[in-house]
Every structure is written in structure tokens, then in C-alpha cells.
Amino acid sequence: MKTIYMDNNATTRVVPEVLEAMLPYLHDFYGNPSSAHSFGGEVAQKITEAREQVDHFLGADPEEIIFTSGGTESDNAAIQSALANHPEKRHIVTSRVEHPADRALCRRLLTQGYRISEIPVNAAGDLDMASYQENLTPDTAIASLMWANNETGVIFPVEEAATLAREKGIPFHTDAVQTAGKIPINLKSSGIQMLSLSGHKLHGPKGIGVLYVRKRTKFVPLIVGGHQERNRRAGTENTPGIIGLGKACELAANRAAEENARVRELRDRLELSILSGVPYTRVNGGEASRLPNTSNMSFEYVEGEAILLYLDEFGICASTGSACSSGSLEPSHVLLSMGIPPATAQGSVRFSLSVYNTREEIDTVIETLPGIINKLRGISPLWSAMRGARLAN
Numbered sequence: 569m570k571t572i573y574m575d576n577n578a579t580t581r582v583v584p585e586v587l588e589a590m591l592p593y594l595h596d597f598y599g600n601p602s603s604a605h606s607f608g609g610e611v612a613q614k615i616t617e618a619r620e621q622v623d624h625f626l627g628a629d630p631e632e633i634i635f636t637s638g639g640t641e642s643d644n645a646a647i648q649s650a651l652a653n654h655p656e657k658r659h660i661v662t663s664r665v666e667h668p669a670d671r672a673l674c675r676r677l678l679t680q681g682y683r684i685s686e687i688p689v690n691a692a693g694d695l696d697m698a699s700y701q702e703n704l705t706p707d708t709a710i711a712s713l714m715w716a717n718n719e720t721g722v723i724f725p726v727e728e729a730a731t732l733a734r735e736k737g738i739p740f741h742t743d744a745v746q747t748a749g750k751i752p753i754n755l756k757s758s759g760i761q762m763l764s765l766s767g768h769k770l771h772g773p774k775g776i777g778v779l780y781v782r783k784r785t786k787f788v789p790l791i792v793g794g795h796q797e798r799n800r801r802a803g804t805e806n807t808p809g810i811i812g813l814g815k816a817c818e819l820a821a822n823r824a825a826e827e828n829a830r831v832r833e834l835r836d837r838l839e840l841s842i843l844s845g846v847p848y849t850r851v852n853g854g855e856a857s858r859l860p861n862t863s864n865m866s867f868e869y870v871e872g873e874a875i876l877l878y879l880d881e882f883g884i885c886a887s888t889g890s891a892c893s894s895g896s897l898e899p900s901h902v903l904l905s906m907g908i909p910p911a912t913a914q915g916s917v918r919f920s921l922s923v924y925n926t927r928e929e930i931d932t933v934i935e936t937l938p939g940i941i942n943k944l945r946g947i948s949p950l951w952s953a954m955r956g957a958r959l960a961n
């Protein structure tokens with residue numbers, strides 16, 4: 569059975585050009601980039617090139633890029649650095665819909681006496697900007713907001729949020745893990761001070777990421793040890809990962825605009841067909857500005873987990889939300905924050921597309937999904953009760 573992969577917000581396929589760029593650095597060129605000999609020096613040179621590819625993609629300068637192990641480390645490093653810079657400031661501004669990479673850290677900081685303001689979102693998933701602005705206080709050590717939501721694809725106005733924070737002298741960090749490669753990023757013209765990125769979300773390898781730190785921002789490293797990354801992230805470099813990420817950024821810089829237009833068309837085709845073919849269905853975040861590849865749909869009277877199991881039988885890979893929160897039976901905190909009732913939130917499925925998806929695959933999902941929902945509703949006591957009540961009326 570052919571796999572139809574529509575879980576690209578969880579992770580993406582490594583593109584052949586990226587793999588090709590990485591392979592020699594797993595085998596032939598295995599030198600340590602910090603070594604004094606030229607065998608290591610060649611590898612260091614290649615890391616410099618990868619850094620330039622990342623700079624170009626983000627509109628940054630080489631010294632503003634720190635290679636990390638991924639989005640989670642970058643988020644942790646950004647927030648912890650801001651706190652270490654200003655130990656007297658005990659307040660953090662974030663949102664209610666952040667990824668666990670940010671949320672779990674904030675929850676821990678709460679137990680350490682920090683005050684955390686989680687800014688609410690409205691029913692569309694848009695950030696309450698008035699509340700955000702009110703919560704930026706002289707005691708705020710950092711404001712950290714995701715650029716685009718991993719579950720719904722809703723985009724926050726982070727450039728505006730960064731400017732507001734900057735006006736009050738507050739460092740601003742954004743988690744752009746889901747944004748990179750899907751909408752343009754240009755840090756030259758923005759007030760964003762720190763930004764997180766992850767290789768495996770943009771057709772690069774896993775276990776590699778970037779923390780962008782704007783020039784003249786004081787940075788306190790999370791991981792200490794050797795002198796790598798200009799003393800800002802210790803540990804021998806993940807050379808193949810860095811080279812792969814550089815290549816993925818180069819490809820995204822050249823191709824993303826054209827690819828995303830095609831992906832958006834496929835996503836819209838999927839949504840429109842499902843909405844018109846399956847009653848009691850909604851698109852979560854559908855009224856907001858969204859990433860082109862993400863569709864989060866709720867199907868009333870069914871369980872998202874059950875839908876996934878049936879989809880899996882057809883080789884269709886989707887998700888009920890963040891891969892990092894799967895296994896939890898709790899409804900999504902993102903959907904609950906949007907005011908979606910828990911039962912509806914439980915019946916949600918996220919399809920996240922990539923340039924590898926074809927129109928045929930979309931049509932297979934369009935043909936398959938309504939049958940699955942009907943089958944599940946057929947065995948749902950709530951569905952029968954609702955139908956009975958409607959007939960009685």
C-alpha cells in the first residue's frame with residue numbers, strides 16, 4: 569500500500585539534494601571542524617557555507633546564527649538567556665497556544681516563582697493584541713510568541729508584536745519552526761531579536777536547528793563546554809546536520825514561493841470537498857490568516873484518534889495535533905483556547921501537506937474520509953441521539 573503522507577507539521581521528508589549534500593560528511597569528511605589540521609578545516613569551511621545559506625534564507629548575518637539541536641533547544645535557550653540577562657525581571661509574556669517546547673518551560677518557570685502571562689486567542693485563533701500590549705510591563709524579561717501555530721497553521725503578527733516589545737525595551741523571541749519555508753521571513757527589516765528554526769520541518773534532517781540572535785543582543789548560553797558557535801553553544805558540531813540544514817534553507821529560499829502556491833491549492837481543494845461532503849464539520853482557524861499547508865478539521869460526534877486509525881488502514885498519515893502531545897487523551901490546548909468545546913476538539917484531525925503531495929493523493933483522501941466519518945458516526949451513541957432528537961422535532 570502506498571503511503572499518503574499528510575503529517576508534514578510533525579516532520580518532513582529529507583529532499584534528495586539535502587541527503588546528497590550530507591552524505592560525504594557522514595563518511596569521507598569526518599574531521600572535527602575545531603581541529604587544527606586541514607582535514608578538520610575543510611569541514612569548518614563547509615559549516616561556514618551552510619551558515620551563509622541560513623543567513624541568506626533568514627535575512628541575517630553569519631554571526632547572528634547559532635546551530636542547535638532543534639526547535640526545542642532553541643526555544644529553551646532563547647528564553648533562558650533573557651532570564652539570565654535580567655535576573656531581577658520575573659515576568660514572561662507568551663501565548664495560550666504555544667508548542668510544548670515553550671509551554672513546558674514556562675510551566676516549570678512558574679514553579680520557580682516567575683509570573684507567566686499567557687495571552688489568549690479568539691475563536692479564529694488570532695492573538696489578542698490588546699491583551700499582549702497591556703501585559704508588556706517593566707518587569708517583563710522576555711516576550712515569546714510562536715510565528716505560526718503547529719496545529720492550526722494560524723499566523724501571529726509577530727513583527728508587530730516585536731515592535732511593541734522593542735518600544736518598551738523588552739527582548740522578543742519567536743518560534744518560527746512551522747513558519748520557515750512556508751511564508752517568507754526577512755529578519756533585516758524586523759524587530760525580532762531571537763528566532764527558532766528546526767531542520768526537520770523544512771525538508772532537512774532531524775536533530776539540527778538554529779537560534780538566530782540579533783547582533784548586540786547579550787546572550788547567555790544554555791549549554792556550556794567547548795568554544796563552538798562563538799562560545800554560545802558548546803558541543804562538537806553536528807556537521808552533516810548543519811550542512812543538510814544549510815542546503816534545505818537554500819532550496820527553500822529558491823523554491824518556496826512557487827511550491828507553497830501549489831500546496832495551498834491542494835489544501836483548499838481538500839477542505840472545500842470535505843466541508844461540502846461531510847456535515848457537522850468545521851475548519852479550525854479557517855477564518856484567520858493561515859499557513860498554506862495546514863488544515864485542522866473537527867468532525868462532530870467522532871473521536872479524532874479513531875479517524876486516524878481508519879485513515880492509517882488506507883495508508884493515510886495525519887495527526888490529531890502536536891506530535892509532542894500525542895499519546896495524551898486530553899483535548900488539544902490550542903483548540904480549547906479557541907473556545908472549541910472539548911468534545912468537538914476531540915474530533916479533530918490535522919492534515920499538513922508538503923510539496924510532495926499530489927492531486928491524486930488529495931482525491932484519495934476526499935474519497936476515503938467521508939466513508940470513515942459515516943462509519944464512526946454510525947456507531948456513535950451521541951450521533952444516534954442527535955439524529956433521533958432531530959427526527960422527533
Ligand code: PLP
Pocket residue numbers: 577578637638639640641667669714716717718743745746766767768775776777890891892
Ligand atoms: N516549535 C514548534 C512550533 C513545533 O511545531 C515543534 C515541533 O513540532 C517544535 C517547536 C520543536 O522542534 P524540534 O522537534 O526541532 O525540537
